[in-house]
Amino acid sequence: MEMSDPGLPSGMNLPAEDSFYNLLIDTLEGLDQPARGLFLQKLLKSLTQLDFTESLSLEIWERILDRRAELKQLVGRPVALKTAMMDVLTSSNYLRQPVLMEYEELKKLQVNAATDPLTGLYNRRLFEEYFEKELNRSRRYDLSLALITLDLHMFKDVNDRFGHPRGDEVLRLAANTLRHSMRTSDYAFRIGGDEFALLLPQADSEQAGTLGRRIHTNFAAVLQPQRMDLPLGLDYGLAVYPQDGDQTSILMKIADERLYQMKYANRPQPAPGAAPQIPSRRATDRPQPSTAELRAAAGGPGQVIPPPPPKPPVETGAAARKSNVERRRWERISLAGKKAFATVSNGGELKLRVLDMSHGGVALEAEGTLNLGDAFHAVLHVPILPATRVRLKKLYSLPASGPQSRVGCQFIV
Numbered sequence: 400m401e402m403s404d405p406g407l408p409s410g411m412n413l414p415a416e417d418s419f420y421n422l423l424i425d426t427l428e429g430l431d432q433p434a435r436g437l438f439l440q441k442l443l444k445s446l447t448q449l450d451f452t453e454s455l456s457l458e459i460w461e462r463i464l465d466r467r468a469e470l471k472q473l474v475g476r477p478v479a480l481k482t483a484m485m486d487v488l489t490s491s492n493y494l495r496q497p498v499l500m501e502y503e504e505l506k507k508l509q510v511n512a513a514t515d516p517l518t519g520l521y522n523r524r525l526f527e528e529y530f531e532k533e534l535n536r537s538r539r540y541d542l543s544l545a546l547i548t549l550d551l552h553m554f555k556d557v558n559d560r561f562g563h564p565r566g567d568e569v570l571r572l573a574a575n576t577l578r579h580s581m582r583t584s585d586y587a588f589r590i591g592g593d594e595f596a597l598l599l600p601q602a603d604s605e606q607a608g609t610l611g612r613r614i615h616t617n618f619a620a621v622l623q624p625q626r627m628d629l630p631l632g633l634d635y636g637l638a639v640y641p642q643d644g645d646q647t648s649i650l651m652k653i654a655d656e657r658l659y660q661m662k663y664a665n666r667p668q669p670a671p672g673a674a675p676q677i678p679s680r681r682a683t684d685r686p687q688p689s690t691a692e693l694r695a696a697a698g699g700p701g702q703v704i705p706p707p708p709p710k711p712p713v714e715t716g717a718a719a720r721k722s723n724v725e726r727r728r729w730e731r732i733s734l735a736g737k738k739a740f741a742t743v744s745n746g747g748e749l750k751l752r753v754l755d756m757s758h759g760g761v762a763l764e765a766e767g768t769l770n771l772g773d774a775f776h777a778v779l780h781v782p783i784l785p786a787t788r789v790r791l792k793k794l795y796s797l798p799a800s801g802p803q804s805r806v807g808c809q810f811i812v
Contacts, residue, residue: 420480424464432457446484447493463487515589517567518574526588526596530647533586533598537640544640545599545607548654549577549614552632552662554593561627569625573633576618581610595633604639611635634661657782731755731762734781741777745770751806753779760809761791767802774811 427435436453439460443451451459467483488494515522521529530546537544551557551573558566570593577587577595586598599607618633636658638650732755739753741763752764761779771793779787791808799805 424480427460435460443488443493447488449493459487459491459493518571518589520574520577520595521586521588523588523590526586526590526598527647529586529588529598533600534640534645534647534650537600538645542601543603545597545602545604545637546639546650546654547597547599547607547611547635547637548590548651548658549573549595549597549611549633549635550591550658550662551593552634553629554631556629557627557631560629565627569622569631572621572625573618576614576621576633580614580617585610602639604637604642607637607639611637634658636661660781731757737782739779739781741779743771743775743777751777753781754805756781760794760807761789763806763808764799764803765796765806767804777808 427438430438433453436457439456440451440453443449443456443459463480463484466487467478467480470478470483470486485494513521513525533544536542551569554566554569557569570589573593573595574587574589577597581587581597582599584600585602588596588598590596597610599610602610615633615635622631636654636656638644638653638657640650643653644650734753734755739756741751741753741761743749743751754762754764756762756779774790774792776788776790779789781787790811792811794807794809796807797805
């Protein structure tokens with residue numbers, strides 16, 4: 400309900416806020432001086448964040464009413480009490496940090512600065528801020544902290560085939576899946592085009608892995624009604640403080656490496672017996688270690704590694720593609736410390752540690768001499784990847800540390 404002001408022309412009404420202030424004036428006139436001073440003291444503190452005495456509050460209020468009357472005479476029409484109030488408080492230097500917008504508008508600006516407009520998730524700026532803050536808290540109180548990085552498998556194909564509006568819809572579906580799958584104590588962020596991240600305070604690797612699998616499954620169910628005929632999915636990788644590292648950069652790198660392993664696992668698999676193919680990453684993905692770094696990491700101290708073939712001359716066409724495939728056969732991915740192993744049958748189940756893996760084969764660590772013949776079957780168990788049955792051909796056996804030996808094997812197509 401709006402109230403009429405006698406100073407306004409007939410038929411004109413005041414806005415609701417001004418009507419409230421007029422009611423306030425009338426109410427204060429009916430109070431005795433101590434009660435009026437106490438009320439004004441609290442009102443002025445809410446506006447200025449300053450503590451006034453009751454007598455000074457009464458004095459400022461009288462100045463506001465006088466200033467309102469002066470402004471009315473100057474402009475020839477009624478002036479809102481709020482205008483006179485702001486004029487008196489600013490001229491008296493009582494408003495040192497004035498807020499010149501409605502509170503709801505201010506809150507809206509704060510939300511927009513922290514969230515991604517498309518998905519409503521927190522943005523990358525807030526991710527970096529929260530990641531550092533949660534990691535510091537975990538260090539201080541000796542708590543675990545899990546990081547999950549995710550991206551959309553085959554997302555580029557959605558934009559190419561169906562257009563960007565459909566791609567935006569898929570991004571929103573992914574964001575909703577994260578919200579509905581995670582705990583209330585977790586944080587979800589969109590950190591890039593089709594890249595997301597979760598921070599899980601006080602979560603270990605088992606809890607993070609369970610959440611990752613749940614998100615992967617839930618998103619697959621959400622996509623079914625979309626009927627896009629694409630192998631879409633949310634690939635993920637995880638890293639946990641403190642066992643995987645104690646710096647944000649290290650945890651991000653490890654989570655990204657594991658995300659890439661899952662992305663490779665979700666690509667179309669070769670026919671049974673064919674050599675696994677590790678695809679190159681998109682240009683927008685994070686860079687991989689160089690060939691030299693991979694070979695050095697795979698070898699380790701005291702281990703002899705067969706050298707790669709001589710670098711071929713520059714070729715083009717089919718010859719160049721053939722040379723590239725041959726060169727990539729020698730690129731090794733170290734699996735040291737990743738709990739990777741292979742099981743083979745040798746009158747019982749024999750468990751061998753997997754040292755590294757390449758396009759062309761795998762290096763195993765065996766106790767003494769591995770007597771399995773020149774060719775044998777094995778089941779590879781690599782974290783995040785599904786168990787894979789392969790046929791191997793033994794190429795060499797070299798002494799490693801102690802009684803162990805390094806056995807180089809080639810995938811048999």
